[in-house]
Amino acid sequence: MELFDTFIQIFGSGIRLGVPLILACLAGLWSERSGVVDIGLEGKMLTGAFAGAAFATFTGSAWIGLLAGVTATVVASLIHGYASIDQRANQIVSGTAINMVADGLTALIGNAIWSQGGRTPQLSDTALFNAITLPFAESFGAVPIVGSIYRHLISGHDIVTYAAFALVPLTYWALYSTRFGLRLRAVGENPAAVDTAGISVRGLRYSAVIICGVLVGLSGVYLSLAQAAFFQPHMSAGKGFIALAALVFAKWRPWPALATCLLFGFLDALATRLQGVELPAIGAIPVQAIQSLPYILTVVLLAGFIGKAIPPRASGIPYVKER
Amino acid sequence: MAAPVAAGEDRVTTDAGRAPPAIELIGIDKSFGPVHANKNVNLRVERGVIHGIVGENGAGKSTLMSILYGFYEADAGEIRINGEPVRIRSSKEAISHGIGMVHQHFMLVYPLSVLDNVMLGAEGGPLLANGANAIRRRLAELGKEYGLEVDPDAIVGELSVGLQQRVEILKALVRGAEILVLDEPTAVLTPAEADQLFEMLRVLKSENKTIIFITHKLREIMSLTDRVSVMRRGEMVATFDTARTSPPELADAMVGRKVILKIDKSEAHPGRVALEVRNLVVRDDRDVVRVNGVSFVLREGEILGVAGVAGNGQSELLEALAGIRPLSAGEILVDGEPLPPAEHNPHAERLIGIGHVPEDRHRVGLVMPFEACESAMLGFHYETVYGRGLLYDRKAIIDDAEHKMEAFDVRPRAPLLKTANFSGGNQQKLVLAREIERNPKIMLVGQPTRGVDIGAIEFIHKRIVAQRDAGKALLLVSVELDEIFALSDRIIVLCGGRITGERRAEDTNAQDLGLLMAGVDERAA
Numbered sequence: 126m127e128l129f130d131t132f133i134q135i136f137g138s139g140i141r142l143g144v145p146l147i148l149a150c151l152a153g154l155w156s157e158r159s160g161v162v163d164i165g166l167e168g169k170m171l172t173g174a175f176a177g178a179a180f181a182t183f184t185g186s187a188w189i190g191l192l193a194g195v196t197a198t199v200v201a202s203l204i205h206g207y208a209s210i211d212q213r214a215n216q217i218v219s220g221t222a223i224n225m226v227a228d229g230l231t232a233l234i235g236n237a238i239w240s241q242g243g244r245t246p247q248l249s250d251t252a253l254f255n256a257i258t259l260p261f262a263e264s265f266g267a268v269p270i271v272g273s274i275y276r277h278l279i280s281g282h283d284i285v286t287y288a289a290f291a292l293v294p295l296t297y298w299a300l301y302s303t304r305f306g307l308r309l310r311a312v313g314e315n316p317a318a319v320d321t322a323g324i325s326v327r328g329l330r331y332s333a334v335i336i337c338g339v340l341v342g343l344s345g346v347y348l349s350l351a352q353a354a355f356f357q358p359h360m361s362a363g364k365g366f367i368a369l370a371a372l373v374f375a376k377w378r379p380w381p382a383l384a385t386c387l388l389f390g391f392l393d394a395l396a397t398r399l400q401g402v403e404l405p406a407i408g409a410i411p412v413q414a415i416q417s418l419p420y421i422l423t424v425v426l427l428a429g430f431i432g433k434a435i436p437p438r439a440s441g442i443p444y445v446k447e448r
Numbered sequence: 449m450a451a452p453v454a455a456g457e458d459r460v461t462t463d464a465g466r467a468p469p470a471i472e473l474i475g476i477d478k479s480f481g482p483v484h485a486n487k488n489v490n491l492r493v494e495r496g497v498i499h500g501i502v503g504e505n506g507a508g509k510s511t512l513m514s515i516l517y518g519f520y521e522a523d524a525g526e527i528r529i530n531g532e533p534v535r536i537r538s539s540k541e542a543i544s545h546g547i548g549m550v551h552q553h554f555m556l557v558y559p560l561s562v563l564d565n566v567m568l569g570a571e572g573g574p575l576l577a578n579g580a581n582a583i584r585r586r587l588a589e590l591g592k593e594y595g596l597e598v599d600p601d602a603i604v605g606e607l608s609v610g611l612q613q614r615v616e617i618l619k620a621l622v623r624g625a626e627i628l629v630l631d632e633p634t635a636v637l638t639p640a641e642a643d644q645l646f647e648m649l650r651v652l653k654s655e656n657k658t659i660i661f662i663t664h665k666l667r668e669i670m671s672l673t674d675r676v677s678v679m680r681r682g683e684m685v686a687t688f689d690t691a692r693t694s695p696p697e698l699a700d701a702m703v704g705r706k707v708i709l710k711i712d713k714s715e716a717h718p719g720r721v722a723l724e725v726r727n728l729v730v731r732d733d734r735d736v737v738r739v740n741g742v743s744f745v746l747r748e749g750e751i752l753g754v755a756g757v758a759g760n761g762q763s764e765l766l767e768a769l770a771g772i773r774p775l776s777a778g779e780i781l782v783d784g785e786p787l788p789p790a791e792h793n794p795h796a797e798r799l800i801g802i803g804h805v806p807e808d809r810h811r812v813g814l815v816m817p818f819e820a821c822e823s824a825m826l827g828f829h830y831e832t833v834y835g836r837g838l839l840y841d842r843k844a845i846i847d848d849a850e851h852k853m854e855a856f857d858v859r860p861r862a863p864l865l866k867t868a869n870f871s872g873g874n875q876q877k878l879v880l881a882r883e884i885e886r887n888p889k890i891m892l893v894g895q896p897t898r899g900v901d902i903g904a905i906e907f908i909h910k911r912i913v914a915q916r917d918a919g920k921a922l923l924l925v926s927v928e929l930d931e932i933f934a935l936s937d938r939i940i941v942l943c944g945g946r947i948t949g950e951r952r953a954e955d956t957n958a959q960d961l962g963l964l965m966a967g968v969d970e971r972a973a
Contacts, residue, residue: 304571304579311557311568318555321519322569322619323540438558446519 129270133277135394140278140286141352143390145170145361147289148344149368150375150382151296152337156202158300158377159333160313161209162441164220165201166341167365168227173198173345175231178245178356179238181252187350190252191285194349195342201227202338203331210330213443224365232358243358245349254283254351285347290383292340297379309333313437316444326444341365370423373434392418468531470495470627470658471516476525478511485511486522487682493627493675495530496656498649500669500690503679504702504901509662510552512679513629517549518542529627543569548620552631554612558605562598563587566619586622594621594651609759610641617648628652629660634668638757639962646672664702666695667958678702702902711906713913716937719748721784722890722921723769723802728778730761730768737776738764740945746890746921751912753936753953754925757965761945762925763807766894769923770804771797772812782890798827803888805879807895807925813879814867821849821863824882852881857907873897873904880911891915894925909934929958943967 149166156163176197181190201223208214232243239245259280266276300306308329312319316326344364349356367389375381396415403409427434471493478486485508493499503509515522518536527534529545536542542549556565563580566587572579584600591597598607598614607615613633620628630649634642649659649672661673669676670690677687678701686701723746730739738761746752756762767773769780771793780787782800791797794804806812814823825834825845833848835841849863856877858870867875876896883891896912897905912935916922926932932939933953940950941964949964 302576304574304576307560307564307568307571307576311560311564314557314559315555317553318557318565318568321517321539321549321551321555323538323543324569 129273131398133273135398136391137278137281138394138397139387139391140282141390142393143387144286144289145344145347145352145364146368146371146386146389147293147383148285148340148347149365150371150386151289151292151379152340152344153369153372154296154375154377154379154382155309155333155340156337157372157440158313158437159309159330160316160437160439160442160444161206161330161334161337162216162220163202163205163334163337164217164369165205165223165227165365166220166368167361167363168220168224169198169201169338169341170345170348170361170365171227171231171359172201173342174349174360175235175245175345175356177342177346178248178349179235181248181350182245185249185252187252187254190350191254191343191346194346195339198342198345199335199338202334202341206331206334209443210327210334213445216441216443228359231356235356235358243356245356248350248354252350253354254285254347256281256283257287283347283351285343285351288343289347293379293383300379305329305332310437313439316439317446320444320446330444344368367420367423370427373436374423374427376434377437389423392422467495468528469493470530471660472526472528472531473512473516474526474528476512476515476522476527478515478520478522484682486515489525489679489682489684491677491684492687493658493660495658496653497674498653498659498661498672500673500676501660501662501679502664502666502669502676502698502702504664507679507702508682509679510631511682513549513631513660513662516542516629517547543623543625546624546626547629548617548623548625548627549629550613550616550620550631550633552633552635554616556604556612556615558603560604561600562602562604562607562615562618563600565604565615566600566622568619570623583622587618590618590621594648594655596621596648608641609636610638610644613637613641613645614648625657627658627660629662631662632664633661634663634665636758638966640966642668666698669698670695699902711909711913711934713935714917716750716916718750718937719919721745722748722782723923724781724784725769726779726781728765728768728780729776730764730773731776732764738945739768739942741778742942742945742947743778744940744947744950746923748889748921749916749919750937751916751922751924751935753932753939754923754942755929755932755939755961755965756927756942758927760942760965762927762942763894764945765942766804766807766892766923766925770794770802770806770892794827798886798888801887801889803883803886803891805883805891805893805896807898809875809879814875816866816868818867819864820853820858820867820870820878821845823867824849824852824863824878826882828882828886852878852885855885856881856911871901872899873901873908876900876908877904880908884911884915889920891920891922892925893922895927896924897926897928897931905931929961932961933958941965 149170153163153166173194177190177194180193181187205219205223208219209216235243235245262276262280266272300310308319308324312326312329319329320326348360353360371382371385371389374385396418399410399415400412401409469492473489473491476486476489489512501509514520516527516536518538518541521537527536534545536545557568563583567579567583572582587600596614596618598611598618604612604615633645637645653659663669673690675687676690676693676698678685678698680702726743728739728742729737732738742765754762754765764773768775791800810816815826825848834845846863853861853863858874858877858881870878893912896908900908912922924935936953938952939956939961941948941961943965944967948967
């Protein structure tokens, strides 16, 4: 039973660590399915986290923080969109620029306002997204195993987490059952086909980029207003890049994206849990080795275990009408 | 033979009681920077006919059709559909005027199903479910009506090229196209598939649809069209009733002067075997077997043509022989000696006298941003005539290029001009000059006149025959049957990576080769 509780704890922690990955991964999915490669997810997460924390600090409202965070990332996405779609810039360069600017600017502005080395003040509970206890969690929680799972894994998360999980089927439905989704999938593969069918390539790609901004904004806000209670510089810690790796691993599909992000979240949780633990026959594993586990696994999995991941054929290529 | 009707006179006022033409283009003018692609073009296409448009590459056919389809807007001129002046600023507007287009490069989304492709842009509402059912029904109807059956749930990328083209036609019909434009539709088809297409187009015509058929193959014009217009250097030079014209007359109109379609060539005197290939197996980049057990000999003083529909292993065969693609099995013998694996690379092969004119000069043959003189020494850059040690002798390079350009009439005679700025024909002459001037005893030649204008074709063909007469062994890979006939002494036909037949050039004809190209293997029978 103790082992079971330990597992429940690790899984619960895995979900919490997986949520920002899921949101960022879905954000990347929308953008790249339309043909706009977004390597700037990391920078946008930071942007969203900072704007969210800053406005939650000013107003004391988590919701206004969320709105501000999402607005900021949509603006950042539109900048990337303008460079990629209208100016036909190199999308890797544009995305990298966003990463660098976001990394520096968030710390700079944070430090200018609060003089805490870029960190924002600790937020009170009312300015955060708190855990929601689902109905009957207490009473039903007494039931062995099933109840415990309900109480500790399914209940007790914040609204952003539930939204992230709801967004996976929503994305799936939108991609495969709506007109917009069909056009989006087509424009990432062959924009000329979309253009000659009388549909605006530019309009579709801008829509996708805005959706990407909203989703990655939620991911950033989650970091500062749900996982932590403040913003601090570099707090995204490579999650944007891990989300991109998960996207490749999931071959740009929503359900596999969810599974991959959860897997990465669990690995992260497991790594934390294993720190300092004496394993039989191996002994204590160095902290660094455990911390690098998710990254090593990412590389190994990406290199050998998923077969060929074929990206949307037109991703990264600006659309120019050919002569 | 009817006198050509000048394009201007052709625009007569509509007789009372007669239906207005389906399409009328009046004074269409379009420039791309310094390139004047369409000059005051007039065209009149009657309803319910198949109207051909012929012209050389770069004559402006595709530009004109792109204007009709709203891909570009004309700088000047008027478009009338059924007598009504219209403005077409986008594909959407073209579609709404009942114009459908089948592009040369298909506008298909390969990972999606036939249904999704047809539905794209005609979904019939924000959710797919209803529209999908309606389109499914419509596809079934069209399939019956015109013999255009396709499995709506098949993935487009897995269909044959002929079926993919059918999906393109269905896309236009589902959108209610009354006017169908086909841009070089047969370039990618087998002869049998092309016949099927023609049959389909005749049915569409009988349903009073109007069809514009763009090609540069006169044979197709003669067998399919009712009327034909000829474009040359951006101008519409003449329109004929097909029944009252002839291929030579059309060819003259296309180039503006008499051309010899058949070049004079003396009888071949094949000598000893220069190159022999035994049971060659070659795989492509995706590890698919593309050449499957091919054997043949090539003699000195002959041109061996390799015919076949594009994509049947010719490219891989040529690349394998040239040493740029590994052999999976089999061997190559040069002068009776097996080519050792260590010498199966382009450099070593050049040293023993095997020249290679690659199929795709843009990708393999030349470096477009390089100056012509640099492109003219690619592959031979190690030779001491160009310099010793680490440095090149710039003057020697330029002199050498000038000499080659002189010998092969490359225009403009500018060794310092960027390779990309030469026309296709002159780029090709540059490649030929580079290879032939090295005096190889075996020449591997791929698509020597692809994208080359007729004047340059003649020149290139003469050069190739001159090599043969000088006792060289030449292997010619071409998807143009006319070219195979014009040059080859002996012809082998590839289909599905196997040789389906071998003929002496004088003993065969297009029909015979067409059967072999379609895979009717006489050896298996």
